[in-house]
Amino acid sequence: MNEARFKIADDVKRALAAHRAVVALETTVVSLGLPAPDGVQVARDMEAAVTASGAVPATIGVLDGAVRVGMSAAELDALAATPDVPKLNLSNFAGALVARGAGSTTVAATMLMAQHAGIPVFATGGIGGVHRGVAETDDVSADLTALSRIPVAVVCAGAKAILDLPRTVERLETLGVPVFGWRCDEFPAFWRRTSGLKLDQRFDDMAQMAEAIHEHFALGTGTGIVIANPVPEADELDEFMYDRGLNGALELIVSEGIRGRAVTPYILEYMQMVTGGEVVRSNVALLKDNARVAGELAVALAARG
Ligand code: PSU
Ligand code: MN
Numbered sequence: 001m002n003e004a005r006f007k008i009a010d011d012v013k014r015a016l017a018a019h020r021a022v023v024a025l026e027t028t029v030v031s032l033g034l035p036a037p038d039g040v041q042v043a044r045d046m047e048a049a050v051t052a053s054g055a056v057p058a059t060i061g062v063l064d065g066a067v068r069v070g071m072s073a074a075e076l077d078a079l080a081a082t083p084d085v086p087k088l089n090l091s092n093f094a095g096a097l098v099a100r101g102a103g104s105t106t107v108a109a110t111m112l113m114a115q116h117a118g119i120p121v122f123a124t125g126g127i128g129g130v131h132r133g134v135a136e137t138d139d140v141s142a143d144l145t146a147l148s149r150i151p152v153a154v155v156c157a158g159a160k161a162i163l164d165l166p167r168t169v170e171r172l173e174t175l176g177v178p179v180f181g182w183r184c185d186e187f188p189a190f191w192r193r194t195s196g197l198k199l200d201q202r203f204d205d206m207a208q209m210a211e212a213i214h215e216h217f218a219l220g221t222g223t224g225i226v227i228a229n230p231v232p233e234a235d236e237l238d239e240f241m242y243d244r245g246l247n248g249a250l251e252l253i254v255s256e257g258i259r260g261r262a263v264t265p266y267i268l269e270y271m272q273m274v275t276g277g278e279v280v281r282s283n284v285a286l287l288k289d290n291a292r293v294a295g296e297l298a299v300a301l302a303a304r305g
């Protein structure tokens with residue numbers, strides 16, 4: 001990448017040079033996936049969770065047409081304060097850089113930048129995937145494209161609950177992307193721990209999971225890996241609230257004609273109303289827990305050398 005458009009923070013640079021554990025973090029969920037001002041606070045809490053696990057956090061976003069790998073508090077504030085900040089994926093990234101603007105990186109864009117920086121582990125909330133109603137809209141997240149091409153391990157609580165989870169899991173298999181369950185047997189449903197979708201591989205030991213990740217990358221298929229870490233039990237959304245909120249939101253998207261990148265923020269806002277904020281509490285908890293697990297994983301991978 002053009003060096004002038006790719007700025008790695010000093011602490012991240014030092015950690016990478018010393019082969020220490022580093023975890024990439026995204027900025028779409030913090031600027032568009034949570035109601036303001038929660039986003040910036042959560043971004044900092046995720047960084048703190050990575051640090052507590054013994055790794056160095058590298059929050060990734062775009063400011064003034066340059067990618068930042070590792071953002072200062074002031075930079076995060078500047079990104080959060082940008083009105084109508086674009087949600088960057090693989091297709092609109094270069095355009096945003098050339099326009100010299102700001103941007104929040106999705107899972108897809110963050111994976112790409114993590115790869116450029118040499119960071120093998122990344123923590124997010126939930127990946128994008130195959131949308132419900134895909135037959136009519138053809139809406140499949142570029143996150144799946146990125147997972148099929150970029151060898152980075154993504155720690156998440158499954159895929160966004162609004163998606164078609166069975167089709168998303170099926171597509172991951174088609175693309176050759178392993179899904180490893182961290183202490184779980186089922187693909188998690190984001191705000192809930194289970195989905196009924198059984199996983200092939202479960203790991204209870206971090207060193208063993210690191211070995212499997214290492215082995216997958218060594219196979220040279222070139223894909224990423226999904227590490228599924230369910231929301232902590234205490235923070236799971238009540239099943240009734242989950243069903244009611246999600247079904248109501250899904251009906252509204254259809255009747256209001258909400259499409260594409262606008263779907264997630266719209267649903268979250270609705271769910272927040274229906275659940276009296278419980279959904280945000282659950283969301284924040286799973287984000288922090290994913291950061292913690294990603295930190296532990298990065299340490300285990302770094303220990304293998
Ligand atoms: N999960 C959430 N909220 C979000 C996202 C994921 O709970 O805002 C973001 C991630 O950055 C993910 C992106 O990469 O949404 C996927 O968007 P789309 O479905 O438009 O590809
Ligand atoms: Mn989409």
